[in-house]
Amino acid sequence: xxxxxxxLLETHGLTVSFGGLKAxxxxxxxxxxxxxxxxxxxxxxxxxxxxxxxTGHLAxxxxxxxWLGRSIRGLPHWxxxxxxxxxxxxxxxxxxxxxxxxxxxxxxxRGAWLWQTGGKAGATERLLRAESALxxxxxxxxxxxxxxxxxxxxxxxxxxxxxxxxxxxxxxxxEPASGLDPRSYERFLSLLRSQVKRGSTICIIExxxxxxxxxxxxxxxxDQGRVLAEGEPKSILSDPNLAAxxxxxxxx
Amino acid sequence: xxxxxxxxxxxxxxxxxxxxxxxxxxxxxxIFSMAHAVFFGVGAYTAAVVAIKLGGGLLLATGAGMxxxxxxxxxxxxxxxxxxxxxxxxxxxxxxxxxxxxxSEWKAFTGGIGGITNIPPARLFGxxxxxPAQYLVLTLxxxxxxxxxxxxxxxxxxxxxxxxxxxxxxxxxxxxxNVAVVKTIAVAVSSSLAAVAGSLYAFxxxxxxxxxxxxxxSVLLIAMVVIGGxxxxxxxxxxxxxxxxxxxxLSYLPGxxxxxxGSIQQIVYGAAxxxxxxxxxxxVWSLRRGQGQTR
Numbered sequence: 353x354x355x356x357x358x359x360l361l362e363t364h365g366l367t368v369s370f371g372g373l374k375a376x377x378x379x380x381x382x383x384x385x386x387x388x389x390x391x392x393x394x395x396x397x398x399x400x401x402x403x404x405x406x407t408g409h410l411a412x413x414x415x416x417x418x419w420l421g422r423s424i425r426g427l428p429h430w431x432x433x434x435x436x437x438x439x440x441x442x443x444x445x446x447x448x449x450x451x452x453x454x455x456x457x458x459x460x461x462r463g464a465w466l467w468q469t470g471g472k473a474g475a476t477e478r479l480l481r482a483e484s485a486l487x488x489x490x491x492x493x494x495x496x497x498x499x500x501x502x503x504x505x506x507x508x509x510x511x512x513x514x515x516x517x518x519x520x521x522x523x524x525x526x527e528p529a530s531g532l533d534p535r536s537y538e539r540f541l542s543l544l545r546s547q548v549k550r551g552s553t554i555c556i557i558e559x560x561x562x563x564x565x566x567x568x569x570x571x572x573x574x575d576q577g578r579v580l581a582e583g584e585p586k587s588i589l590s591d592p593n594l595a596a597x598x599x600x601x602x603x604x
Numbered sequence: 605x606x607x608x609x610x611x612x613x614x615x616x617x618x619x620x621x622x623x624x625x626x627x628x629x630x631x632x633x634x635i636f637s638m639a640h641a642v643f644f645g646v647g648a649y650t651a652a653v654v655a656i657k658l659g660g661g662l663l664l665a666t667g668a669g670m671x672x673x674x675x676x677x678x679x680x681x682x683x684x685x686x687x688x689x690x691x692x693x694x695x696x697x698x699x700x701x702x703x704x705x706x707x708s709e710w711k712a713f714t715g716g717i718g719g720i721t722n723i724p725p726a727r728l729f730g731x732x733x734x735x736p737a738q739y740l741v742l743t744l745x746x747x748x749x750x751x752x753x754x755x756x757x758x759x760x761x762x763x764x765x766x767x768x769x770x771x772x773x774x775x776x777x778x779x780x781x782n783v784a785v786v787k788t789i790a791v792a793v794s795s796s797l798a799a800v801a802g803s804l805y806a807f808x809x810x811x812x813x814x815x816x817x818x819x820x821x822s823v824l825l826i827a828m829v830v831i832g833g834x835x836x837x838x839x840x841x842x843x844x845x846x847x848x849x850x851x852x853x854l855s856y857l858p859g860x861x862x863x864x865x866g867s868i869q870q871i872v873y874g875a876a877x878x879x880x881x882x883x884x885x886x887x888v889w890s891l892r893r894g895q896g897q898t899r
Contacts, residue, residue, distance in 0.1 A: 407778065409774070409778075428777070429777050429778055430777045430778075430779075430780050430781055430782050430783065433777070433778055433779055433780040434780045438778075438779070439778060441774075441775070441778075445772045445774055445775035445778075446771070446772070446775070447767060447768045447771035447772055447775065447776075448771050448772070449767065449770075449771055449835075449898060449899050450764070450767050450768065450771060450898055451898045454764055454767070454898065457761075457764060458761075458764040458765065458767075458768045458776075458779070458781075459768075459779035459780065461761040461764060461765065462780045462781070463761070464765065464781065464782040464785035464786045464789070465762075465785075465789070466757060466762050466789065466793075467760065467761065467762065468761045475761075496898075498898045514779065518779050518780065
């Protein structure tokens with residue numbers, strides 16, 4: 353890569369503790385446009401907490417989050433979402449009693465008032481956006497089913513469709529591939545690749561090393577709330593010290 | 605007999621307005637309010653005062669009731685924004701208790717325990733509603749209007765926002781829903797439409813007092829929604845009919861001593877509730893819908 357791509361999101365010295373435990377400890381990292389960054393590390397390393405700090409679900413005790421050069425620390429999470437930061441959850445958090453189409457349509461409608469602005473043209477545009485998102489994840493023929501009744505892999509794809517339809521520029525994916533069968537998993541990877549080609553920036557929390565190899569441009573290795581290492585997949589994954597930590601033995 | 609049935613039909617349509625508007629927040633937004641009767645009362649008292657003191661007609665009285673109810677509903681929206689689930693139930697219960705005290709003590713506005721009597725008949729564009737049959741037409745038209753408004757809202761983007769918040773508040777906010785504003789608007793809409801029922805009730809009865817707006821009323825309204833079917837458009841109307849027709853039907857059962865009707869009603873209600881929750885947890889109206897339907 354000749355010149356590094358634009359920095360979309362930066363964290364500076366981000367810190368939060370729960371009781372005496374520093375869940376995220378002085379984490380500074382940069383997510384660049386069009387780059388797939390994977391956060392790896394053992395359970396409890398602070399990966400999901402880091403997502404929660406970025407999206408405003410948690411308030412940091414110290415440090416700053418900057419989006420497109422502007423601090424977004426302390427903003428409510430619906431504001432941060434409207435600025436273009438989207439995420440998925442480990443437990444998916446679908447709108448279970450709504451139809452598949454409604455799940456996706458709902459995230460295209462941001463206005464809180466009784467009706468949306470933009471009139472008929474706006475409504476048509478949102479519907480098309482929702483349907484093309486369902487098309488991209490292969491859920492078009494499930495559009496009238498209740499989200500609760502979908503199979504597990506379909507539910508995962510629905511959570512990605514929601515993100516896709518929301519038009520977020522930065523995708524924060526929390527263990528998106530866990531529990532997927534090999535075929536769904538391949539489809540998921542190609543979906544991510546095409547999304548990256550369209551210019552999205554993606555940050556993934558993932559335990560599956562195939563995904564880490566298959567799609568990551570950069571890896572950030574976290575342990576006990578701190579960034580232990582950062583770099584290209586090859587160098588990180590071949591480091592015996594990090595492997596030891598990841599597989600449960602504490603490095604001396 | 606006809607007069608009796610007309611009276612029953614008027615009361616059913618007024619209660620159906622309340623059940624439909626309660627379902628708007630309970631079924632679609634997941635806000636479990638135990639204080640819906642408060643807004644029924646606020647609408648009734650305000651309409652009565654406007655009609656008597658200002659000589660206002662139906663439109664002015666109802667409009668004033670809606671405005672006051674929407675304002676007071678902010679007292680309900682505030683806890684709804686901060687707490688969820690059973691904590692909100694407790695908060696709305698508090699509002700209901702507070703309102704009963706105000707209704708029965710604020711003599712200048714509500715007439716105290718005795719209530720307000722001699723409310724003039726409703727006037728609309730020079731027409732004066734006098735007979736129960738005329739009121740039946742009026743209440744049915746209002747019910748249809750309220751149902752149309754609720755239907756429009758829940759089928760559109762606002763309804764999707766409500767349901768998204770109901771199903772997962774965190775996810776709704778994560779995808780850009782301003783949860784606080786959506787909830788506040790939902791509560792205000794529901795409360796002001798409930799005030800329409802209050803205004804109709806005041807004009808129809810020509811008398812209001814605190815008895816009609818107590819906790820029992822709120823609980824009965826919840827029963828109407830739950831029995832009929834939460835988050836369905838027609839369910840609450842079916843529930844209202846069942847609950848109000850049941851005592852009427854029981855009183856026609858042959859061989860039943862009239863002194864026993866009250867306790868038999870209680871037994872039938874209780875048994876029906878338990879059986880319903882076992883066999884139709886989605887409400888009576890869900891009988892007509894397939895499994896796995898969205899709501």
